Amino acid sequence: MGPSVEFTCEMMVTSDIHGHIQPVEYRTREERHAGLSKIATLIKEARKKSPELLLVDNGDLLQGTPFAYYAATAGKHRLNPAIATLNEMRYDAAVLGNHEFNYGWELLAKAVGDSSFPWLSAGIVNRETKEPVFGKPYIVKTLGPNIKVVILGVTTHYIPNWENPKHIKGLEFQDALETVKQWAAYIRKEEQPDLLVVSYHGGFERDLSSGEPAEKMTGENQAYAMCMEAEGIDVLITGHQHRFIAGEVNGVTVIQPGCNGQAVGRISVAFQKTPSGWMIARKQAELLRIDGAVASDPAILSLTGEAEEATQTWLDQTIGHIRGDMTIADPLLCRIADHPFIAFMNRVQMDAAGVDISNAALLNNESEGFRGEVTMRDILANFMYPNTLTVLRLRGEDIRAALEQTAAYFQVDLNGALGVNPAYLEPKLQHYNYDMWEGIEYELNAAKPIGQRVTRLTRNGLPLRGNEWFDVVMNNYRAAGGGDYEMYQGKQIVREVQIDMAELVAAYLQKHGVVEAVCNHNWQVVLKK
Structure with a gap:
């Protein structure tokens, strides 16, 4: 018999949505089994069972489809439909991805300002003051019987190797691995969470089972090193590579839910009460794939319908x-x-x-x-x-x-x-x-x-x-x-x-x-x- 479980924290995560809101293949106008409108259906179903469900996006939201392009150009003065969608779905937080910067600072600042949730990224700081540009890089959530969950956001620091310098003027991108080490230690000491989640817009640089290098070690992806070297992490959300991953590395539960809204990640963390406080009894990560059986959420279709119609006419x-x-x-x-x-x-x-x-x-x-x-x-x-x-x-x-x-x-x-x-x-x-x-x-x-x-x-x-x-x-x-x-x-x-x-x-x-x-x-x- 295992320990009795008294509370289970449920979390769902998206990453690398790349502007896929409605389930549309923009080259052909055919329906796709993907997109946030379909993921929203799974989120609503999950919330019926777990009202305190945590919902996080791991970056690369604002760029990637003609729909996103239209929103960033002809529709740039309106509320970005991707932001409207995340607001409607009641996201708890989003992490900056490298493609968030593609359309320049003005569009990104408007998107952040229009969001009803915080954007997180610990390592993106003001070059002069060294302060995080997007404010406090983590959120604290208290669930159920006083279980404290902290979610820390961080972004690959490799962005200056790709991005137009004018889009990131005045910003410094600090090493993501070192940033996670420092902030994880700080959070463990100051916040003393029962669960520490790191949401990292970056991927795995090594094979998850063997630890052998899987790519040229540039520092673009550091998720494996985070699992091995950053103390105190319970869950690591990853992205950027568009892979489907759900498992564990060195005791850290890891997940990466592909791209374009083809899947949503679900993480369950079961707690038991002990004399010294809440302890994690078990953790599980799984991927929920979007298929033909998943319908789009009518609320999201309605919310983004006008923007979708304008995009199709323009296309x-x-x-x-x-x-x-x-x-x-x-x-x-x-x-x-x-x-x-x-x-x-x-x-x-x-x-x-x-x-x-x-x-x-x-x-x-x-x-x-x-x-x-x-x-x-x-x-x-x-x-x-x-x-x-x-x-x-x-x-x-x-x-x-x-x-x-x-x-x-x-x-x-x-x-x-x-x-x-x-x-x-x-x-x-x-x-x-x-x-x-x-x-x-x-x-x-x-x-x-x-x-x-x-x-x-x-x-x-x-x-x-x-x-x-x-x-x-x-x-x-x-x-x-x-x-x-x-x-x-x-x-x-x-x-x-x-x-x-x-x-x-x-x-x-x-x-x-x-x-x-x-x-x-x-x-x-x-x-x-």
């Missing part, structure tokens, strides 16, 4: 036309030889930046490219991130180093066929870290060792000299070194184009009316033993 605008075919039949084939859609992306970037060398990435494997009539829906389906453009001044040797980095995307499988390096698939899909260039000619031989794959590199038919300078346009994420492109860090910024890529594509199509689907076959990937 159906015809922006321009393509003569020929820019569609992507196979994303791998698109990445092994010059393709009209990638050539178009680079052409738009070069036109906007006024330079003649560019690199661009196919952002995910669901991108379908363009053909015929192009609507705003088509544009945002392919350009889902609000990236702006940066022109860097690079030497030829920097370009070669960047091509070697991008060539690491490939591996040769056991059958001798070209495939994708698993490091770009696990623990998180990173197809967006493979770049394709215009304005130079090159060949990558994937059969050679990583770091030795650039077998041809010319410009206008002449060898690219290592000490020669070139101005190159790329998205701001890459220009900051995102994706382990360390050769770009610290390089001179020649200019910035502070208009996001979706708007630039729309403007280019509107300006030209009809765009030809062409490419000049300036690069290829080969397999030569």
Whole structure:
């Protein structure tokens, strides 16, 4: 017989919702088994059994769908529908994710100000005062028979490696692991909680069972180290990697509920009364997947219906036309030889930046490219991130180093066929870290060792000299070194184009009316033993 349980704390968590409120696939308008409107149904059901249910969002709420894009642009002066939804669902707290900063400080500050719940992030501080920018980084909840629960929020400190510097001006991002250690010790001493929960917008850097490194140890993800090194944590909520995790590491209950509202995490902590106070008898984490049996909550559909209708109308605008075919039949084939859609992306970037060398990435494997009539829906389906453009001044040797980095995307499988390096698939899909260039000619031989794959590199038919300078346009994420492109860090910024890529594509199509689907076959990937 186990100890008698006198109270059970129930908590539900979301993470990486990325603007998925209504259950809509915005490319096709078909229903998806995902989104906060469906999660709200499960939350309401859970509250019937547990009225004191705690509800936390773990970040990356405000960006990710055309719905979110519309709310942040054309609808930016209204109450953000994502905030309205969390208010309606009575969230207890939300944690800042890295994508919360994508649309700039003004939009983020309005979202925080309009929230009926606190936003938490212990390690984001004012550069001058060192005080937490978003106020007290934890909340205290007293449940049932005087059980004290503290929830501490923290965000990956890797944000400056990706974000537009203007969006995070005056902010300092302190090491998340050290921040958790310090605050956990402080909370244990000052608050003396019965349950300490850390909600961390970051993921696991190591395999949960073996402890072996699962990725390059950059500090972007530190959840495993938190479980092993930060004393006093009972539950660790994670995110950022879009993984489905429910389990335990070193006695710490851990959970990560995927992305886009495909699942909600549930954590149950049972307490028993002892002479020295309340003690944890057992903990359990599980994932509740959204499927066809889960209906949307009518209140959330009604609350966001007007914004959804406005978004759909806006998405159906015809922006321009393509003569020929820019569609992507196979994303791998698109990445092994010059393709009209990638050539178009680079052409738009070069036109906007006024330079003649560019690199661009196919952002995910669901991108379908363009053909015929192009609507705003088509544009945002392919350009889902609000990236702006940066022109860097690079030497030829920097370009070669960047091509070697991008060539690491490939591996040769056991059958001798070209495939994708698993490091770009696990623990998180990173197809967006493979770049394709215009304005130079090159060949990558994937059969050679990583770091030795650039077998041809010319410009206008002449060898690219290592000490020669070139101005190159790329998205701001890459220009900051995102994706382990360390050769770009610290390089001179020649200019910035502070208009996001979706708007630039729309403007280019509107300006030209009809765009030809062409490419000049300036690069290829080969397999030569």
